Amino acid sequence: MAEATLDPGSSRRGFINWFLGTTAGAFLLSVLYPLSRYLDPPEVGESTAGTVTLADVKPDSVKPNTGQIFKFGSRPGILIRTPAGELRAFSAVCTHLNCTVQYRSDLTQIWCACHNGHYDLNGKNVAGPPPRPLEPFSVNVRGTQIVVSKSAPA
Amino acid sequence: MSMREKEAGRLWAWLDQRVGLADLEKLAHKKQVPVHRHAIWYYLGGMTLFLFLTQVTTGILLLLYYRPSAEEAYESVQFLMTEVQFGWLVRSIHAWAANLMIFTLFVHMFSVLLLKAYRSPREVTWFSGVALMGLALGFGFTGYLLPWNELAYFATKVGTEITGSVPVVGGFLGRLLRGGSEVTGATLTRFYGIHVAVLPALAGMLVGVHLYLVQRHGMSVPSSVERSGAPRRAMPFVPNFLLRDLVGWLSVLAVLAALAAYFPAELGKKADPFLPAPAGIKPEWYFMFMFQTLKYLPSYILGVEGEIVGIVGFGLGGLFLLLIPLLDRRAASGEPSRLFTWIGVAIIVYMVVLTYLGYTAVATK
Numbered sequence: 001m002a003e004a005t006l007d008p009g010s011s012r013r014g015f016i017n018w019f020l021g022t023t024a025g026a027f028l029l030s031v032l033y034p035l036s037r038y039l040d041p042p043e044v045g046e047s048t049a050g051t052v053t054l055a056d057v058k059p060d061s062v063k064p065n066t067g068q069i070f071k072f073g074s075r076p077g078i079l080i081r082t083p084a085g086e087l088r089a090f091s092a093v094c095t096h097l098n099c100t101v102q103y104r105s106d107l108t109q110i111w112c113a114c115h116n117g118h119y120d121l122n123g124k125n126v127a128g129p130p131p132r133p134l135e136p137f138s139v140n141v142r143g144t145q146i147v148v149s150k151s152a153p154a
Numbered sequence: 155m156s157m158r159e160k161e162a163g164r165l166w167a168w169l170d171q172r173v174g175l176a177d178l179e180k181l182a183h184k185k186q187v188p189v190h191r192h193a194i195w196y197y198l199g200g201m202t203l204f205l206f207l208t209q210v211t212t213g214i215l216l217l218l219y220y221r222p223s224a225e226e227a228y229e230s231v232q233f234l235m236t237e238v239q240f241g242w243l244v245r246s247i248h249a250w251a252a253n254l255m256i257f258t259l260f261v262h263m264f265s266v267l268l269l270k271a272y273r274s275p276r277e278v279t280w281f282s283g284v285a286l287m288g289l290a291l292g293f294g295f296t297g298y299l300l301p302w303n304e305l306a307y308f309a310t311k312v313g314t315e316i317t318g319s320v321p322v323v324g325g326f327l328g329r330l331l332r333g334g335s336e337v338t339g340a341t342l343t344r345f346y347g348i349h350v351a352v353l354p355a356l357a358g359m360l361v362g363v364h365l366y367l368v369q370r371h372g373m374s375v376p377s378s379v380e381r382s383g384a385p386r387r388a389m390p391f392v393p394n395f396l397l398r399d400l401v402g403w404l405s406v407l408a409v410l411a412a413l414a415a416y417f418p419a420e421l422g423k424k425a426d427p428f429l430p431a432p433a434g435i436k437p438e439w440y441f442m443f444m445f446q447t448l449k450y451l452p453s454y455i456l457g458v459e460g461e462i463v464g465i466v467g468f469g470l471g472g473l474f475l476l477l478i479p480l481l482d483r484r485a486a487s488g489e490p491s492r493l494f495t496w497i498g499v500a501i502i503v504y505m506v507v508l509t510y511l512g513y514t515a516v517a518t519k
Contacts, residue, residue, distance in 0.1 A: 040326065044334060076427065078430075097461065102431070112431065113434070114312055114435050115449045128449075129452070129461065
C-alpha cells in the first residue's frame with residue numbers, strides 16, 4: 001500500500017483499473033438485474049376463491065364409484081362418489097410431479113397415469129411414487145348444486 | 155485454355171487476393187483422416203451435423219405457419235398437416251430428424267467415450283460435445299410441447315416439475331421455464347422462444363467451437379491402434395473422406411425420407427388442462443430411461459423425496475460424464491483404461507435396459 005502510493009504511475013494505473021473494474025461490474029449488474037427480474041414472470045392474480053360452485057355437475061349425475069374433474073380456480077379438482085355413496089373432493093394435482101389424477105372404478109382408487117401413483121378414497125397416497133396425500137376439499141350439496149370449498153372437512 | 159477457363163481463372167485470382175482462397179485450398183488438401191479398424195466411427199459426427207442442418211432448414215419452414223399460443227398452436231399445426239402442401243412432410247422430417255439426430259449424437263458420444271478419444275489434448279472438444287448434447291436434449295424437450303397436444307402437455311408438466319424440484323434454485327428455474335406457476339400458454343410462448351432463438355444461437359456457436367477444435371487437433375487415433383505399432387495409414391480429407399461422408403449423409407437422408415413418408419408425425423388430441431392425464435403418457439424415447447427410473451424410486455429415500463434423489467443423481471451423472479477426460483488419468487497417459495471402458499458399457503446397458511422397460515412394463519397392476 002505504501003509502495004503503491006509512492007509510485008505515482010502504478011497508483012494511477014491501479015485507480016484506473018479499479019475504476020474500470022467497478023464500472024464494468026456496475027454495468028453488468030445494471031443489465032443482469034432487470035434481465036433476471038424480466039424473466040421471472042409476475043404473479044398472475046390466481047383465483048384465490050376458497051369456494052367453487054360446480055355449474056355443470058349435478059349431485060345426481062355423479063354415480064357411485066365414479067369420479068370427474070372440475071375446475072377449482074385455475075387448477076383441476078376431482079370429485080368422486082364413493083361406492084358407499086359419499087361425495088368427496090380433492091385437488092386433482094398429483095403430489096408427485098403435478099399430473100392430473102383420475103378415478104379408477106376398477107380399483108376404487110384415485111390413480112395418476114404418469115408414474116402409476118395410487119391414492120385411496122381419502123386421498124391418501126397408498127402406492128407408487130406420490131410423497132403426500134392429495135389436498136382434500138370439503139363438499140356440500142345445496143339443493144341441486146355442489147359446492148366445493150378449500151377448508152378440509154373436520 | 156478456353157475463354158471461359160481464362161475468365162474463371164481471373165475470378166479465382168481476384169477472390170484469392172481478397173479472401174485467401176489458396177490458403178484454404180492448401181488447408182483442405184493437407185487435412186488427412188487416419189485409417190484403421192475403428193475408423194467407421196468417424197462418420198457419426200458428420201451425420202449428426204447433417205441432421206442438425208436438416209433441423210435448421212425444416213425448422214425455418216415450420217416457422218412460416220406455426221403460431222405460438224395456446225389458442226392457436228394446435229390448430230396451426232393441424233392446418234399445416236392437412237391443408238399446406240407437403241406440410242406433413244416438412245413436419246415429419248423435422249420430427250424424425252430430431253430423433254435420428256439424438257440417436258447419432260448418442261452413438262457418436264459413446265464411440266468417443268469407448269475409444270477414449272477425449273484424452274489430451276481433446277478435453278475441450280469433449281466438453282463442447284457434452285454441452286451440445288445438453289442443448290440437443292433441450293431442443294427435444296422444448297420442441298415436444300409446441301404442437302400443444304395432450305401427451306406433450308403432461309410430459310411438460312412433469313418435466314418442468316422435475317426442474318422445479320431441483321434443490322435451492324428449482325423454484326426460480328421452474329417459474330422461469332413455465333412463465334408462471336403452471337404450464338399454460340405462457341409456457342408455450344417461452345418454449346417457443348427458447349426453441350427457435352436461444353438454443354439455435356447457442357448450438358450454432360458451440361458447433362463452431364466443436365468443429366474448430368476437431369479441425370485443430372485432427373481425428374483422434376485410438377490408443378490401442380497407436381500402441382499396436384502398426385504402420386500409420388491415412389486418407390486425404392478432400393476428396394476421399396468427404397465423398398465417403400457424403401455417402402453417409404445420403405444414407406441418412408434416405409432413412410429420413412422413408413421414415414417421414416411411411417410414419418408421418420402424429421398430432422394427437424389438443425391439450426386440455428382440465429382432463430386427467432391420459433394413460434400411456436410418455437416422454438420422448440431419449441428421456442425414457444430417466445422417466446422409468448423415477449417410476450421405480452420409492453416416495454422417500456433416507457427421508458428425502460425419491461424424485462429429488464433421482465434428479466440430483468442424474469445431475470451428478472451428467473457432471474461425471476462431462477468431467478471424464480479429467481478423471482481418466484490412465485487414458486490421458488496413453489495406457490489402457492479398462493475402468494472407464496466398463497463405466498461406458500454400464501451407462502449404455504443402463505440406458506438400454508431402462509428404456510426397454512419403459513416401453514414394455516405394464517402401466518398399472
